[in-house]
Amino acid sequence: MACPEKLTLTxxxxxxxxxxxxxxxxxxxxxxxxxxxxxxGQVRVSRADLDAWWDACEERAA
Known part of the structure; x- marks a missing residue:
């Protein structure tokens, strides 16, 4: 199983x-x-969480 992509805060x-x-x-x-x-102490955001957040933003804007 592939490791999910993690993005830096930057x-x-x-x-x-x-x-x-x-x-x-x-x-x-x-x-x-x-x-x-x-x-x-560094933080990461999973690609899946970021994509879900984008989707939720679009739903609120609609």
């Missing part, structure tokens, strides 16, 4: 065209994609 921010501060404000409101924290 990659996510580039894709969604958002600043780090805006992303963390959304996260504080529970509106950002789910993050996974690595033992070294």
């Amino acid at each position: 990659e996510v921010l580039t894709e969604i065209k958002m600043s780090r501060a805006a992303f963390y404000r959304m996260r504080a409101r529970g509106q950002a994609p789910r993050l996974s924290k690595l033992p070294n």
Whole structure:
């Protein structure tokens, strides 16, 4: 079984065209994609979680 793709926060921010501060404000409101924290403190977002978040954003906009 292939390992699911994990994106760095920088990659996510580039894709969604958002600043780090805006992303963390959304996260504080529970509106950002789910993050996974690595033992070294870095965070990752799974591609599946990011795609699901995009889909949910489109549904709310419709």
